[in-house]
Amino acid sequence: MTRGKKKQLHLNLFLRNTGHHEASWRHPRSRPDGVIDVRYYQRLAQTAERGKLDSLFLADSYGLPPTMQFLVQQALEPFTLLSALAMVTSRIGLIGTASTTYNEPYHVARKFVSLDHISGGRAGWNIVTSTGNATAFNFGAEPLPDHTDRYRRADEFLAVVQALWDSWEEDAIVGDKASGLYVDPAKLHEISHAGEHFHVRGPLNLPRAPQGQPVLVQAGASETGRAFASRHAEAIFTAQNTLADGQRFYADVKGRMRKLGRDPEAAKILPGLCPIIGDTPAEAQDKERELNELTQPAYGVYRLSNLLKMDLGGYPLDGPLPYQELAHNAEINSQKARHQLYLDLARRENLTIRELILRTATSRGHYSITGTPVEIADEMERWMREGAADGFNLMPPCFPTELDAFVDKVVPELQNRDLFRTDYEGETLREHYGLERPARAAAVAGTGGRAAVSAQ
Amino acid sequence: MTRGKKKQLHLNLFLRNTGHHEASWRHPRSRPDGVIDVRYYQRLAQTAERGKLDSLFLADSYGLPPTMQFLVQQALEPFTLLSALAMVTSRIGLIGTASTTYNEPYHVARKFVSLDHISGGRAGWNIVTSTGNATAFNFGAEPLPDHTDRYRRADEFLAVVQALWDSWEEDAIVGDKASGLYVDPAKLHEISHAGEHFHVRGPLNLPRAPQGQPVLVQAGASETGRAFASRHAEAIFTAQNTLADGQRFYADVKGRMRKLGRDPEAAKILPGLCPIIGDTPAEAQDKERELNELTQPAYGVYRLSNLLKMDLGGYPLDGPLPYQELAHNAEINSQKARHQLYLDLARRENLTIRELILRTATSRGHYSITGTPVEIADEMERWMREGAADGFNLMPPCFPTELDAFVDKVVPELQNRDLFRTDYEGETLREHYGLERPARAAAVAGTGGRAAVSAQ
Numbered sequence: 001m002t003r004g005k006k007k008q009l010h011l012n013l014f015l016r017n018t019g020h021h022e023a024s025w026r027h028p029r030s031r032p033d034g035v036i037d038v039r040y041y042q043r044l045a046q047t048a049e050r051g052k053l054d055s056l057f058l059a060d061s062y063g064l065p066p067t068m069q070f071l072v073q074q075a076l077e078p079f080t081l082l083s084a085l086a087m088v089t090s091r092i093g094l095i096g097t098a099s100t101t102y103n104e105p106y107h108v109a110r111k112f113v114s115l116d117h118i119s120g121g122r123a124g125w126n127i128v129t130s131t132g133n134a135t136a137f138n139f140g141a142e143p144l145p146d147h148t149d150r151y152r153r154a155d156e157f158l159a160v161v162q163a164l165w166d167s168w169e170e171d172a173i174v175g176d177k178a179s180g181l182y183v184d185p186a187k188l189h190e191i192s193h194a195g196e197h198f199h200v201r202g203p204l205n206l207p208r209a210p211q212g213q214p215v216l217v218q219a220g221a222s223e224t225g226r227a228f229a230s231r232h233a234e235a236i237f238t239a240q241n242t243l244a245d246g247q248r249f250y251a252d253v254k255g256r257m258r259k260l261g262r263d264p265e266a267a268k269i270l271p272g273l274c275p276i277i278g279d280t281p282a283e284a285q286d287k288e289r290e291l292n293e294l295t296q297p298a299y300g301v302y303r304l305s306n307l308l309k310m311d312l313g314g315y316p317l318d319g320p321l322p323y324q325e326l327a328h329n330a331e332i333n334s335q336k337a338r339h340q341l342y343l344d345l346a347r348r349e350n351l352t353i354r355e356l357i358l359r360t361a362t363s364r365g366h367y368s369i370t371g372t373p374v375e376i377a378d379e380m381e382r383w384m385r386e387g388a389a390d391g392f393n394l395m396p397p398c399f400p401t402e403l404d405a406f407v408d409k410v411v412p413e414l415q416n417r418d419l420f421r422t423d424y425e426g427e428t429l430r431e432h433y434g435l436e437r438p439a440r441a442a443a444v445a446g447t448g449g450r451a452a453v454s455a456q
Numbered sequence: 457m458t459r460g461k462k463k464q465l466h467l468n469l470f471l472r473n474t475g476h477h478e479a480s481w482r483h484p485r486s487r488p489d490g491v492i493d494v495r496y497y498q499r500l501a502q503t504a505e506r507g508k509l510d511s512l513f514l515a516d517s518y519g520l521p522p523t524m525q526f527l528v529q530q531a532l533e534p535f536t537l538l539s540a541l542a543m544v545t546s547r548i549g550l551i552g553t554a555s556t557t558y559n560e561p562y563h564v565a566r567k568f569v570s571l572d573h574i575s576g577g578r579a580g581w582n583i584v585t586s587t588g589n590a591t592a593f594n595f596g597a598e599p600l601p602d603h604t605d606r607y608r609r610a611d612e613f614l615a616v617v618q619a620l621w622d623s624w625e626e627d628a629i630v631g632d633k634a635s636g637l638y639v640d641p642a643k644l645h646e647i648s649h650a651g652e653h654f655h656v657r658g659p660l661n662l663p664r665a666p667q668g669q670p671v672l673v674q675a676g677a678s679e680t681g682r683a684f685a686s687r688h689a690e691a692i693f694t695a696q697n698t699l700a701d702g703q704r705f706y707a708d709v710k711g712r713m714r715k716l717g718r719d720p721e722a723a724k725i726l727p728g729l730c731p732i733i734g735d736t737p738a739e740a741q742d743k744e745r746e747l748n749e750l751t752q753p754a755y756g757v758y759r760l761s762n763l764l765k766m767d768l769g770g771y772p773l774d775g776p777l778p779y780q781e782l783a784h785n786a787e788i789n790s791q792k793a794r795h796q797l798y799l800d801l802a803r804r805e806n807l808t809i810r811e812l813i814l815r816t817a818t819s820r821g822h823y824s825i826t827g828t829p830v831e832i833a834d835e836m837e838r839w840m841r842e843g844a845a846d847g848f849n850l851m852p853p854c855f856p857t858e859l860d861a862f863v864d865k866v867v868p869e870l871q872n873r874d875l876f877r878t879d880y881e882g883e884t885l886r887e888h889y890g891l892e893r894p895a896r897a898a899a900v901a902g903t904g905g906r907a908a909v910s911a912q
Contacts, residue, residue, distance in 0.1 A: 077570035
């Protein structure tokens with residue numbers, strides 16, 4: 001119960017080309033040519049808004065893995081796409097990904113404020129530190145910096161971005177046509193940041209965002225990632241395969257937040273959920289089987305080898321993982337938690353390599369439920385009631401069909417249980433998530449207003 | 457005459473907050489609050505499309521000058537704004553600015569291809585190298601690199617972007633659901649660029665743009681800038697104050713193109729034009745006077761001092777420029793040609809400081825015509841017929857009123873003279889400008905296709 005009102009779920013739609021199942025593009029009803037067609041995403045965004053979802057989200061990376069023969073992996077640039085989607089929706093939040101490793105804080109600060117102005121307060125930033133050298137080698141000759149260094153840069157990057165977001169006071173614009181005073185120069189602030197990674201003077205060239213600051217989203221799951229999320233995030237995407245794992249993660253993060261003096265309600269924890277929906281259990285299972293039959297083992301072996309940092313090509317598909325030979329997690333530089341999750345899943349359920357590939361083909365290790373709308377709503381309710389989730393990051397296996405099914409069948413079931421809104425109550429992404437609008441941080445000590453040109 | 461068809465003008469709309477006159481925000485009919493409201497720009501874009509203009513254009517910089525008390529200078533980020541405008545228009549070209557000095561080629565390549573996909577082939581890139589330390593100090597502790605270094609980086613930057621744009625062959629996507637072959641890996645190409653400024657492996661994570669490559673636009677006017685434009689640009693924005701100056705520039709650039717083996721028609725030269733339109737000459741002059749009376753001398757002195765790199769604060773407003781003391785042009789690091797243009801203008805017309813400020817308040821040194829629709833069309837026709845322009849970069853002094861006046865009064869006059877299209881004939885920006893769709897450059901020698909994951 002929050003503020004006397006029954007606690008309800010928060011739902012984010014994770015958009016991803018033809019769907020989250022790696023073979024979705026091969027499904028007879030998929031439209032792989034749609035993945036660079038803005039109208040395709042418009043329809044998905046409008047469906048999600050019809051379902052009253054809190055937000056939609058675009059993951060992103062700045063490189064292409066060498067597996068393009070197997071599946072769709074190109075992606076429109078998130079800001080051009082989200083801004084286009086802002087024009088054909090009016091309420092749903094728009095969460096874009098930007099890496100702190102391969103960007104400049106000034107550009108990132110500005111893009112999100114611009115999107116927040118254009119969308120009327122619906123922008124969110126999924127903060128990532130990038131993974132893999134397919135990205136790194138598009139930005140220099142150096143491989144991906146190590147995990148700790150990436151997070152150190154992320155800390156400083158975020159501090160700079162937030163300072164830029166606060167570099168205009170709310171009432172800086174006077175706009176007095178008669179006197180000719182447009183902005184009160186005392187209410188624009190240089191940030192004069194000089195740190196390990198960045199020198200940024202500011203101020204930003206855009207007034208403060210309608211939301212005060214765009215919503216901060218994060219998905220780090222390693223120790224460093226959790227610490228970062230607990231300090232900063234307002235929505236947390238996470239991959240949890242069992243209720244018990246979900247509860248542990250939820251308790252851990254909310255506990256960290258309390259220790260840091262943050263209200264645990266100030267960050268919504270949204271485990272990934274891939275719903276495969278049938279009107280009967282058998283129909284749902286058929287759907288899952290149909291998709292799994294379209295997977296390509298060579299791709300599965302590549303994907304698993306890449307995540308586990310070991311070539312599994314020589315091992316029998318129907319045998320176990322070579323646990324002894326797998327690199328110890330501490331040596332893994334990215335997707336550390338996902339690495340552990342796969343090993344735990346395989347051990348716990350005694351899976352062969354082929355079985356592990358299929359279990360992770362649907363949603364790359366995220367929680368997947370194959371069942372009826374009632375069964376899916378039951379699980380969602382259970383995770384919320386039993387302290388594993390504030391909502392979910394929805395990962396439909398196939399677009400648009402499985403998003404349609406979720407909105408048409410699962411959402412009404414959740415609404416009947418009073419677990420989900422029947423209409424938007426707020427205007428902004430912050431309001432949908434029940435987050436406070438952040439007050440502007442005080443100006444950097446001693447800076448005061450910005451030196452202005454003398455009006456003589 | 458081109459291809460047996462009467463030569464017609466090309467018209468680009470230069471969008472700029474409340475208008476190009478520095479006092480436009482103070483005009484009774486201006487809407488300064490509109491400058492961060494996407495609906496304001498939607499209306500302007502739709503008006504330009506109603507007028508069948510070739511394109512609209514957003515200038516950009518990554519910093520804020522210390523003159524915000526005098527006028528509107530904040531700006532929405534170009535890609536978020538252009539993408540939003542793509543959703544409410546269907547034909548007009550969308551030209552965004554990106555600096556080669558403070559960006560990474562991978563990001564820039566991708567944003568333009570993404571915008572080109574989203575807009576159905578309407579994207580153009582205005583290539584700039586940035587000016588001023590208000591930008592530089594948002595990206596590090598170093599001041600703006602010198603002019604030559606910026607252009608050297610720009611050359612390499614553009615080469616990388618173009619290679620990334622060509623890193624997918626046109627028919628790389630097979631999309632065979634039955635066999636599971638999505639992309640032919642032999643048709644994706646790493647670019648493996650290793651140069652002075654950049655190491656970029658590629659390929660881009662987006663298929664080739666609908667236009668093959670987005671249209672390249674440039675406005676450099678210095679010797680280095682002209683050389684760059686002559687090699688690369690497909691549309692050239694320029695500031696020319698007299699027909700004779702315009703003719704000299706036009707002949708110079710087209711001559712350079714011929715020497716480089718380029719078809720002179722492959723770049724359209726578009727001088728800036730600020731039309732102040734009245735139904736009678738007197739009405740037009742009243743409009744100009746009304747705007748000039750709203751200017752603020754303190755701002756004018758700052759602007760002039762900043763451009764001329766000398767503090768003019770101590771000189772009488774009604775006296776001449778201190779020509780002797782003005783720094784020699786060779787020491788100027790940015791806006792070199794604009795600097796010279798101001799000095800030439802003041803000398804030629806024997807202007808006082810105050811007069812020079814007013815003459816450049818309308819459009820910062822671009823050509824301004826105050827007159828009736830017929831007088832304005834006469835001048836435009838004359839510039840085209842007499843070899844000074846292939847069209848114009850329109851800089852209305854006030855939005856939306858003076859854009860409305862241009863579209864409603866000058867465009868029909870041009871159409872009656874068969875100097876401007878009465879409807880779009882093509883779909884893409886290239887087609888509007890009569891530019892060829894570039895063939896894909898051959899893959900980097902020896903690279904062949906990209907190494908693919910073995911399908912076993």
